[in-house]
Amino acid sequence: MKNKLHTNDTHKNDTMRIAVIAIQGNVEEHIESAHKAMEDMGIRGEVLPVRHSGTIPTCDAIILPGGESTTLGRLMAREGIDIEIKEAAAAGKAIMGTCAGLVLLAKDGGEQVKRTGQKLLGLMDVSVDRNAFGGQKESFEIPLEISMLDSPYNVVFIRAPVITRVGPDVEVLASFNDKIVAARQGNILGLAFHPELTDDLRIHCYFLGMVK
Ligand code: GLN
Numbered sequence: 001m002k003n004k005l006h007t008n009d010t011h012k013n014d015t016m017r018i019a020v021i022a023i024q025g026n027v028e029e030h031i032e033s034a035h036k037a038m039e040d041m042g043i044r045g046e047v048l049p050v051r052h053s054g055t056i057p058t059c060d061a062i063i064l065p066g067g068e069s070t071t072l073g074r075l076m077a078r079e080g081i082d083i084e085i086k087e088a089a090a091a092g093k094a095i096m097g098t099c100a101g102l103v104l105l106a107k108d109g110g111e112q113v114k115r116t117g118q119k120l121l122g123l124m125d126v127s128v129d130r131n132a133f134g135g136q137k138e139s140f141e142i143p144l145e146i147s148m149l150d151s152p153y154n155v156v157f158i159r160a161p162v163i164t165r166v167g168p169d170v171e172v173l174a175s176f177n178d179k180i181v182a183a184r185q186g187n188i189l190g191l192a193f194h195p196e197l198t199d200d201l202r203i204h205c206y207f208l209g210m211v212k
Contacts, residue, residue, distance in 0.1 A: 016038065016044070017048065018038075018046070018060065018208075018211075019059040019061070020048065021050055021063065021072075021101075023072055023079075023081075024071060024100075025066040025099075025100065026066060026197065027065055030063050030065050033204045034047045034208075036201055036204070037207075040205060050062075052081070053079055056084035056085060057084060059088070060093060061094040061207070061211045062094075063098075063101070064096065065098055065196070066099030066101060067100045070116050073118050082119070086123065093211075094188075095187060096189040099161065099193065101190075104120055105188060106121075106124055106127060107123075107126060107127065110128070113128070113130060124183070124190050125167025125168075125170055126164075128161045128162065129164050131159050132161055133157055133162075138158070139157065141154055142176070145174065146174040149202050153195075153202060155176070156194040157176075157194075160181070160193060162181060162192055163180035163183055163190070
């Protein structure tokens with residue numbers, strides 16, 4: 001049984017195009033979840049894996065999967081995808097970053113981000129700490145209250161980051177052990193966990209509801 005998000009926020013357009021940055025990480029899982037969420041919400045459209053520049057400007061929304069944020073950031077810059085994502089954000093297109101994707105969305109980061117000098121997109125007014133759940137808790141799954149969902153969601157953390165600071169325009173959506181793990185700033189959604197690794201489509205449905 002799939003959990004559905006009951007929302008009036010359905011998309012009015014005929015077709016929707018979602019870009020999934022396909023450089024690293026759980027690309028296939030995100031594509032599948034986005035497809036199923038579209039089906040559930042009665043939205044027609046396509047989900048496109050994106051490795052090069054040129055496609056993002058034709059899309060309505062972007063998903064930035066997990067992986068290794070240093071590598072992802074470097075390869076996105078090499079392909080010119082970073083600029084396209086920034087332009088899409090400025091145009092109000094919906095963008096969801098999960099795990100390493102959240103790191104890349106952030107404005108700045110803690111010691112690890114500073115040490116590696118990695119480039120961030122800076123689209124969310126948040127600071128992040130990478131690999132914030134160390135040791136035996138590197139990977140785990142736990143039910144968590146998320147503010148826009150009416151029952152707990154099983155979140156999967158894999159060497160996850162946390163948000164250590166939020167700016168005034170950022171809405172905190174979920175915390176775990178007093179650490180912020182989900183937040184939204186307008187058209188941008190940042191999650192420390194992996195909604196693509198569960199069968200629960202509510203997060204992807206919520207994201208589709210953000211698409212204009
Ligand atoms: N630890 C990775 C990073 O900071 C993120 C891990 C993930 O995306 N699963 O880039």
